[in-house]
Amino acid sequence: MAKRKTISIKDVARESGASLTTVSLVLNDRDHRISPATRERVLKAVDRLGYRPNRLAQGLQSQKSGLIAILVPQLRHAFADAYFGELISAIHDHASEVGYKILLEVARPEFIKSNQHQELFDRHFVDGILCCGVTNKDVYLKEFAGAGRAVVVVNNYLPSFKLNHVCCDYKAAGRMAGEYLLDLGHRRMGLIHGAQEVQTSLDLQHGFEEALRDAGVKLPASLVEDGLYTEEGGEAAAKRMMKRNPGVTAILAGNDKMAIGAITGLKDAGFRVPEDVSVVGCDDMHQAGYCDPPLTTVHTPIYELGKRACERLMDLIKGRVDIVEEIHPVNMTIRKSASPPKPA
Amino acid sequence: MAKRKTISIKDVARESGASLTTVSLVLNDRDHRISPATRERVLKAVDRLGYRPNRLAQGLQSQKSGLIAILVPQLRHAFADAYFGELISAIHDHASEVGYKILLEVARPEFIKSNQHQELFDRHFVDGILCCGVTNKDVYLKEFAGAGRAVVVVNNYLPSFKLNHVCCDYKAAGRMAGEYLLDLGHRRMGLIHGAQEVQTSLDLQHGFEEALRDAGVKLPASLVEDGLYTEEGGEAAAKRMMKRNPGVTAILAGNDKMAIGAITGLKDAGFRVPEDVSVVGCDDMHQAGYCDPPLTTVHTPIYELGKRACERLMDLIKGRVDIVEEIHPVNMTIRKSASPPKPA
DNA sequence: CTGAAAGCGCTAACAC
DNA sequence: GTGTTAGCGCTTTCAG
Numbered sequence: 001m002a003k004r005k006t007i008s009i010k011d012v013a014r015e016s017g018a019s020l021t022t023v024s025l026v027l028n029d030r031d032h033r034i035s036p037a038t039r040e041r042v043l044k045a046v047d048r049l050g051y052r053p054n055r056l057a058q059g060l061q062s063q064k065s066g067l068i069a070i071l072v073p074q075l076r077h078a079f080a081d082a083y084f085g086e087l088i089s090a091i092h093d094h095a096s097e098v099g100y101k102i103l104l105e106v107a108r109p110e111f112i113k114s115n116q117h118q119e120l121f122d123r124h125f126v127d128g129i130l131c132c133g134v135t136n137k138d139v140y141l142k143e144f145a146g147a148g149r150a151v152v153v154v155n156n157y158l159p160s161f162k163l164n165h166v167c168c169d170y171k172a173a174g175r176m177a178g179e180y181l182l183d184l185g186h187r188r189m190g191l192i193h194g195a196q197e198v199q200t201s202l203d204l205q206h207g208f209e210e211a212l213r214d215a216g217v218k219l220p221a222s223l224v225e226d227g228l229y230t231e232e233g234g235e236a237a238a239k240r241m242m243k244r245n246p247g248v249t250a251i252l253a254g255n256d257k258m259a260i261g262a263i264t265g266l267k268d269a270g271f272r273v274p275e276d277v278s279v280v281g282c283d284d285m286h287q288a289g290y291c292d293p294p295l296t297t298v299h300t301p302i303y304e305l306g307k308r309a310c311e312r313l314m315d316l317i318k319g320r321v322d323i324v325e326e327i328h329p330v331n332m333t334i335r336k337s338a339s340p341p342k343p344a
Numbered sequence: 345m346a347k348r349k350t351i352s353i354k355d356v357a358r359e360s361g362a363s364l365t366t367v368s369l370v371l372n373d374r375d376h377r378i379s380p381a382t383r384e385r386v387l388k389a390v391d392r393l394g395y396r397p398n399r400l401a402q403g404l405q406s407q408k409s410g411l412i413a414i415l416v417p418q419l420r421h422a423f424a425d426a427y428f429g430e431l432i433s434a435i436h437d438h439a440s441e442v443g444y445k446i447l448l449e450v451a452r453p454e455f456i457k458s459n460q461h462q463e464l465f466d467r468h469f470v471d472g473i474l475c476c477g478v479t480n481k482d483v484y485l486k487e488f489a490g491a492g493r494a495v496v497v498v499n500n501y502l503p504s505f506k507l508n509h510v511c512c513d514y515k516a517a518g519r520m521a522g523e524y525l526l527d528l529g530h531r532r533m534g535l536i537h538g539a540q541e542v543q544t545s546l547d548l549q550h551g552f553e554e555a556l557r558d559a560g561v562k563l564p565a566s567l568v569e570d571g572l573y574t575e576e577g578g579e580a581a582a583k584r585m586m587k588r589n590p591g592v593t594a595i596l597a598g599n600d601k602m603a604i605g606a607i608t609g610l611k612d613a614g615f616r617v618p619e620d621v622s623v624v625g626c627d628d629m630h631q632a633g634y635c636d637p638p639l640t641t642v643h644t645p646i647y648e649l650g651k652r653a654c655e656r657l658m659d660l661i662k663g664r665v666d667i668v669e670e671i672h673p674v675n676m677t678i679r680k681s682a683s684p685p686k687p688a
Numbered sequence: 689c690t691g692a693a694a695g696c697g698c699t700a701a702c703a704c
Numbered sequence: 705g706t707g708t709t710a711g712c713g714c715t716t717t718c719a720g
Contacts, residue, residue: 019707052466056403057697079432085424122396231634363691401713
């Protein structure tokens, strides 16, 4: 590979007949005492030479990397997922707007065990970290709590210790879905949640239970299934639930993937959706409009949330704020997977 | 934010009573003349202090960033896509195995226009680039051709100039799907391709045409539609096609998303899949097993491909090879969306 | 076996 | 207005 010699500020200085300092000052627009003539000469040389500042050198000097990391959990194939994709998209869009680049990291057990999440800071890899897909089991996050590091948890939060976060209101989401189904006339409803160790999943459940309770309807343990946040999990959960409770007329799933899986499972077990069983999802991913029937779901503004999280992270990095705690409202997207229960 | 002072090799030297050089030598295992005793002392100090080498300084010295960039095209939300997600996943997994981190970049027009793809190298942001979702229109890639830069095009290639690439055999894919449908007894088939400016899309079409031609079957222009690689596009394309050619009994789509969209469109237009119209996709994404009916599709080993592309990029970076040209075989995954045509 | 010193490319006090 | 110089943290000759 033909090594192209890297041209430095020194070359520009020589070429323009100015000194290193002058060149640096011009380049950074730092000092307005520079004469227009010199300025011009330097800029010309920069152009002629095609000079580009070396960011490793800049970073060494400024103690800033210009990078932020997105930490995602280890899933089947971590990035082949619409939810995380949407989040990453949003973060990338905003970060590049403000001149930051993004590093992708998967929080595998070895990654955490070998303390690489800390090393991202210690070794000056990144200036900040955005944590996605966090669970209550991620105790390593505690090391970030109040440690003066620019870290923001995206669309979740930890109940046991304070961490910067930007999150949707999942309790409201559960409540909203519950009220919607109650309004349709449902009385026997089930829940497929994502995971007991995810706070937002618990919040959704609590909101749902609250809405039902307010209407005098119970949600017994036998009507709560674990769907693992996956299509397969949702499918299996729906089948288990209908087997134990054939009288169920509506199901709320903790995300759209499980809702879609549940629809598959219901159909497979001979139920029509929504005629026999209504299904409501949560997320409103792109996919939700393209299943059969199109999914009625709670819309969580994921893209917007990712953007906000990134903005707040920048605030932390620049020292403009010290803590971040934001909760965003949600709303229902009505499509066709939920309808009134059929008359008994 | 409580600024934690960054501890350097100098601190380790002081703490261990050794010199900078010695510490560096120990750390890099570079020189085996170091006495075990000193070695021990240094390592202890490193531990005690929690010293972590600053990679900006290391990079400045070595002229290596330890990062590679993944360049993806600007889609609706670039990363909320199963295909790219799978690729990114694979690349991340392999890169972190060999100690590299990955940077995510979206090739928006402004990004290219302002030459940021070049700057990634010039400014020492990255040591190499993996280009995904490339089209024949991406002429800027020409600047990478033979320029001695570590760049690999992933799952595509450019017909007009030589670029390092690792790609699936899409011509074989088209041929395979064609032969499968012919074997089932289909004679009137349509194609929904992704985009005319994507070489692999053209290859798929050519392979498909070839298979049909060999069997004496034609693929007239009226049976070729553009599906834009999206669900919506596939849905619209299927509807257009059936309107113009009600006699079509099978459709090949250039990816699974369009195939799934096509199924939606066909159902919507009153056709049963596969009883009235068979649909075959291409990719074999996770999603493919979860639509109704489960999708028969050409399996392209995307994950494996991403891994290979990453390996080859490392070879280029280390100077172990000069050019990369790999084509990977594909095979059919039979599910339920294709069956023999119904008797006329 | 170990240390002093130069240098990677850049920024910023501090002179002049 | 502009240049000299020190230093960011590390690696690596080259002496000892």
